[in-house]
Amino acid sequence: MTTVRTTCPYCGVGCGLLATPEGTIKGDPDHPANAGRLCSKGAALAETIDLEGRLLSPRIKGRPAGWDTALDLVAARFAAAIHTHGPDSVAFYVSGQLLSEDYYVANKLMKGFIGSANIDTNSRLCMASSVAGHKRAFGADTVPGTYTDLDQAELIVLTGSNLAWCHPVLFQRILAARAARPALKIITIDPRRTATSAASDLHLAIRPNGDTTLFGSLLSEIVRRGAVDRDYVAAHVSGFEQTVDAARAMNPDDTGLPADDIRRFHDMWIGAEKVVTVFSQGVNQSLGGTDKVNAILNCHLATGRIGRPGMGPFSVTGQPNAMGGREVGGLANTLACHLEIENPTHRKAVQQAWRSPTICTKPGLKAVDLFRACESGRIKALWIMGTNPAVSLPDADSVSRAIARVDFTVVSEVVNRTDTSILTDVQLPATAWGEKTGTVTNSERRISLQRAFLPAPGETRPDWQIICEVARRMGWGDAFAFDSPAAIFREHAALSGRAAALGRDFDISGLADISDAEYAALAPVQWPVTSRAAGTERFFAQGGFFHADGKARMVPVSAMPVPADTAQTLCLNTGRIRDQWHTMTRSGKSARLNQNQAEPFAEIHPKDARFLGVADAELLKIESARGQAVVRAKITDGIGPGALFVPMHWSNTHAPTGRINACIPAVTDPVSGQPASKAVQVRACRFTPHWYGFAASARAMSPGLAYSAVARTATGWRCELAGNAAPDNWEDQARRILNLDTGGVSVMRDPARGTVRIAIHQGAVLKGVFFASPRPIRVARELAISRINRDVSALVALAGLPMSDQPDPGPIVCACFNVGAHAIHDAIRHGATSVEAVGKCTAAGTNCGSCKPDLQALIDARPTRSAAEQEEIRCHVQPM
Ligand SMILES: Nc1nc2c(c(=O)[nH]1)N[C@H]1C(S)=C(S)[C@@H](COP(=O)(O)OP(=O)(O)OC[C@H]3O[C@@H](n4cnc5c(=O)[nH]c(N)nc54)[C@H](O)[C@@H]3O)O[C@H]1N2
Numbered sequence: 030m031t032t033v034r035t036t037c038p039y040c041g042v043g044c045g046l047l048a049t050p051e052g053t054i055k056g057d058p059d060h061p062a063n064a065g066r067l068c069s070k071g072a073a074l075a076e077t078i079d080l081e082g083r084l085l086s087p088r089i090k091g092r093p094a095g096w097d098t099a100l101d102l103v104a105a106r107f108a109a110a111i112h113t114h115g116p117d118s119v120a121f122y123v124s125g126q127l128l129s130e131d132y133y134v135a136n137k138l139m140k141g142f143i144g145s146a147n148i149d150t151n152s153r154l155c156m157a158s159s160v161a162g163h164k165r166a167f168g169a170d171t172v173p174g175t176y177t178d179l180d181q182a183e184l185i186v187l188t189g190s191n192l193a194w195c196h197p198v199l200f201q202r203i204l205a206a207r208a209a210r211p212a213l214k215i216i217t218i219d220p221r222r223t224a225t226s227a228a229s230d231l232h233l234a235i236r237p238n239g240d241t242t243l244f245g246s247l248l249s250e251i252v253r254r255g256a257v258d259r260d261y262v263a264a265h266v267s268g269f270e271q272t273v274d275a276a277r278a279m280n281p282d283d284t285g286l287p288a289d290d291i292r293r294f295h296d297m298w299i300g301a302e303k304v305v306t307v308f309s310q311g312v313n314q315s316l317g318g319t320d321k322v323n324a325i326l327n328c329h330l331a332t333g334r335i336g337r338p339g340m341g342p343f344s345v346t347g348q349p350n351a352m353g354g355r356e357v358g359g360l361a362n363t364l365a366c367h368l369e370i371e372n373p374t375h376r377k378a379v380q381q382a383w384r385s386p387t388i389c390t391k392p393g394l395k396a397v398d399l400f401r402a403c404e405s406g407r408i409k410a411l412w413i414m415g416t417n418p419a420v421s422l423p424d425a426d427s428v429s430r431a432i433a434r435v436d437f438t439v440v441s442e443v444v445n446r447t448d449t450s451i452l453t454d455v456q457l458p459a460t461a462w463g464e465k466t467g468t469v470t471n472s473e474r475r476i477s478l479q480r481a482f483l484p485a486p487g488e489t490r491p492d493w494q495i496i497c498e499v500a501r502r503m504g505w506g507d508a509f510a511f512d513s514p515a516a517i518f519r520e521h522a523a524l525s526g527r528a529a530a531l532g533r534d535f536d537i538s539g540l541a542d543i544s545d546a547e548y549a550a551l552a553p554v555q556w557p558v559t560s561r562a563a564g565t566e567r568f569f570a571q572g573g574f575f576h577a578d579g580k581a582r583m584v585p586v587s588a589m590p591v592p593a594d595t596a597q598t599l600c601l602n603t604g605r606i607r608d609q610w611h612t613m614t615r616s617g618k619s620a621r622l623n624q625n626q627a628e629p630f631a632e633i634h635p636k637d638a639r640f641l642g643v644a645d646a647e648l649l650k651i652e653s654a655r656g657q658a659v660v661r662a663k664i665t666d667g668i669g670p671g672a673l674f675v676p677m678h679w680s681n682t683h684a685p686t687g688r689i690n691a692c693i694p695a696v697t698d699p700v701s702g703q704p705a706s707k708a709v710q711v712r713a714c715r716f717t718p719h720w721y722g723f724a725a726s727a728r729a730m731s732p733g734l735a736y737s738a739v740a741r742t743a744t745g746w747r748c749e750l751a752g753n754a755a756p757d758n759w760e761d762q763a764r765r766i767l768n769l770d771t772g773g774v775s776v777m778r779d780p781a782r783g784t785v786r787i788a789i790h791q792g793a794v795l796k797g798v799f800f801a802s803p804r805p806i807r808v809a810r811e812l813a814i815s816r817i818n819r820d821v822s823a824l825v826a827l828a829g830l831p832m833s834d835q836p837d838p839g840p841i842v843c844a845c846f847n848v849g850a851h852a853i854h855d856a857i858r859h860g861a862t863s864v865e866a867v868g869k870c871t872a873a874g875t876n877c878g879s880c881k882p883d884l885q886a887l888i889d890a891r892p893t894r895s896a897a898e899q900e901e902i903r904c905h906v907q908p909m
């Protein structure tokens with residue numbers, strides 16, 4: 030078997046993998062990002078690479094078409110729009126999941142040849158505030174530190190980051206460092222309890238948007254306690270006095286934190302010279318996201334704690350190539366290689382290097398504005414690549430309408446059908462992860478190669494080739510005559526040398542002459558790479574900032590208004606869960622990854638639930654002026670009163686009412702243009718269906734009811750359901766839902782309780798089970814699922830309960846060993862009070878370790894819920 034070294038296509042940790050064409054995928058022990066570790070998503074990659082659901086040939090208006098026809102059409106329609114309405118009448122919306130080579134040519138085509146900057150990326154929803162904050166402070170979008178800083182720190186502050194779920198291998202690395210060196214402390218700042226906070230030494234359950242004030246209070250305290258690094262500030266920093274004045278004007282009470290907690294935070298932060306402040310979407314995705322970023326950077330600059338081992342601000346990137354996208358200039362307001370559109374010298378350098386007929390002279394439309402321009406008819410041709418904006422952009426219903434309204438739309442996709450692709454005129458099949466080769470840059474500026482280890486299926490082509498083919502057809506063949514990703518990489522690397530000569534930070538010119546063979550063998554390398562030797566590991570220990578005067582700027586920021594507490598509204602927070610990736614087009618294919626959370630939900634505080642009359646496992650309707658969603662209520666005191674948390678993952682494909690972005694208005698940070706998706710005022714009420722249901726089938730289901738959420742299982746599909754009216758005939762209804770029109774039916778009804786249970790057999794083999802009840806369904810779901818496609822009697826199937834030989838595992842917590850919550854609770858009840866002890870009893874957490882923080886949370890959560898609340902919840906969820 031040939032083993033190929035490659036890189037994980039999910040998060041910005043950028044783990045190295047060893048993959049074989051036979052489909053074994055393991056962590057690469059030699060990759061510096063993960064040293065062999067993988068999280069649950071990385072470990073389940075093999076389950077996502079089959080061809081089911083793939084887009085395998087070009088399509089025009091839903092019909093298969095040849096490549097030439099499709100590419101000619103795209104080129105002709107873009108050229109026609111540009112000819113008639115000018116370059117700014119067309120747009121690309123691209124993605125931090127493209128490889129740098131794909132990204133580079135897309136940007137080159139739009140900015141240098143079409144001559145518009147209307148190319149923006151989903152990184153606008155993700156990293157834009159960090160980019161803007163870095164630029165304001167450092168004069169360039171530079172991430173100063175490295176992962177080794179986390180190993181060496183005395184204190185790690187995680188703010189607006191659920192690292193345990195979103196960068197699990199990095200979090201495991203931090204926990205390992207703490208286990209080896211207990212002096213290392215972890216503080217998590219997050220309005221809600223998370224798996225990350227559960228494993229931290231201190232959790233500051235801050236009011237949404239309180240971060241600017243908290244870090245402002247820290248800066249005031251740094252000054253008051255004489256902890257300023259006077260020499261560093263004098264030599265390398267400007268704006269100190271004004272920034273401190275602005276910080277002093279803030280009132281720490283606005284953070285909603287007890288004074289004792291704030292003092293402890295100040296003590297720990299100021300007391301530890303080696304402090305790393307890690308931040309992510311709880312910081313970036315807010316109305317004052319850029320200010321939050323600068324509030325953090327200000328504290329590191331004032332203390333000179335930057336660029337030295339074990340310390341510094343650390344914006345962790347989300348997507349595998351969020352960083353690479355910034356390098357190639359994928360944002361509408363930057364040029365390639367961290368050069369600036371507004372700077373004529375920079376523009377000239379890029380245009381000369383590209384020998385391009387033109388170059389954009391002003392920033393293009395940022396994501397939200399770009400889709401508004403689609404809605405208003407200003408954009409005549411739109412090409413979306415590697416992103417699913419109909420789900421992931423705020424005000425998602427309007428975005429869907431906007432896409433449908435554009436005269437001509439194209440999507441480059443790997444899957445057959447997404448919420449976005451069904452709205453477009455042309456679908457172009459891209460080769461997927463595992464089938465294509467190119468570079469990505471991770472959170473610590475490390476460039477790694479993703480290498481193909483599978484053949485390109487059907488007619489799929491790599492994204493860079495598709496873009497170059499369109500460029501050629503638009504008349505720019507010479508500038509896009511790349512025959513390999515290596516050729517594109519060399520051009521990009523050479524351009525970075527020109528950028529460095531103009532004083533920019535991004536420099537990989539040492540790789541500009543790399544041969545095809547050297548590229549194919551490229552070992553993970555951190556930029557800058559100014560010669561064949563690797564570059565400096567960290568930035569800014571001795572100043573050297575990228576503003577004209579070489580100094581950093583401390584930026585005076587003011588407190589963000591905290592969301593108003595009103596009796597009518599709740600503050601909606603959104604984010605991620607451990608085992609799904611964004612809109613689930615790939616992670617949703619893995620049965621294992623669907624076990625932990627199989628439907629959209631809202632975390633809601635017991636008080637609010639009581640006020641709304643919603644019991645655990647009932648449904649909650651969430652509404653704003655923009656739209657609505659219906660999700661499962663998950664009552665927990667891990668979230669504060671007055672707040673909701675809903676994951677962003679569900680789409681029309683999996684749960685049509687679960688698209689939470691339908692409720693989120695498109696409000697953006699004024700500096701970065703990044704949407705604020707973490708604190709939105711919404712109304713919520715109990716959603717009262719006529720009946721609740723659960724179904725497991727050997728066939729794919731898409732029931733189209735008042736509420737439905739489908740998910741892949743090891744035996745087929747599962748579905749959570751609710752209906753607004755009783756069907757005339759339950760048997761027909763069950764057949765329709767289960768997608769089984771043949772087979773023998775067994776029905777069990779309990780008129781007193783109003784419940785219906787139906788099983789469908791093909792011969793002796795169970796093909797589907799369906800349960801309906803006026804109350805939330807209480808059946809042993811994992812067990813019901815495991816019985817599909819097996820010889821199981823109707824009696825057993827319809828009981829829906831564990832038999833003596835088949836205990837019910839409960840919802841799966843450990844995806845590697847299929848260990849469920851029931852088994853873990855049992856272990857905890859029998860005295861396993863540490864993660865290790867639970868591991869010994871059940872094997873949970875002993876492979877990839879992603880669930881360790883969840884095990885800790887289960888251990889911690891047990892005593893916190895009062896017996897009365899436990900009882901209350903149990904009473905609401907009646908047995909059928
Ligand atoms: N499992 C999984 N991992 C992923 C992804 C995925 O889809 N699934 N996506 C990747 C991508 S692209 C990204 S960008 C990253 C995102 O990684 P994270 O930013 O860690 O993830 P989120 O869940 O979006 O948000 C983090 C936390 O911010 C908190 N928060 C909300 N408002 C505030 C606030 O005002 N202040 C503070 N301090 N905290 C707040 C939320 O409660 C949430 O727990 O994850 C990456 N990794």
Ligand SMILES: Nc1nc2c(c(=O)[nH]1)N[C@H]1C(S)=C(S)[C@@H](COP(=O)(O)OP(=O)(O)OC[C@H]3O[C@@H](n4cnc5c(=O)[nH]c(N)nc54)[C@H](O)[C@@H]3O)O[C@H]1N2
Nearest residue numbers: 154155415416417421441442443459603611612614677706
């Ligand atoms: N409410 C709320 N909304 C959010 C967020 C949030 O926290 N809350 N987070 C935001 C953030 S940080 C992000 S990064 C975005 C992510 O949002 P999206 O980028 O929209 O999410 P994905 O599901 O990753 O979409 C990637 C698409 O590209 C396709 N694809 C995969 N590989 C390839 C490839 O090689 N080539 C091509 N052409 N296509 C490919 C996939 O099938 C999928 O349809 O969501 C944002 N939206």
Ligand code: SF4
Nearest residue numbers: 037039040044068071
């Ligand atoms: S932490 Fe998980 S998702 Fe992120 S790169 Fe590593 S294996 Fe992939």
Ligand SMILES: [Mo]
Nearest residue numbers: 154155347348
């Ligand atoms: Mo992201």
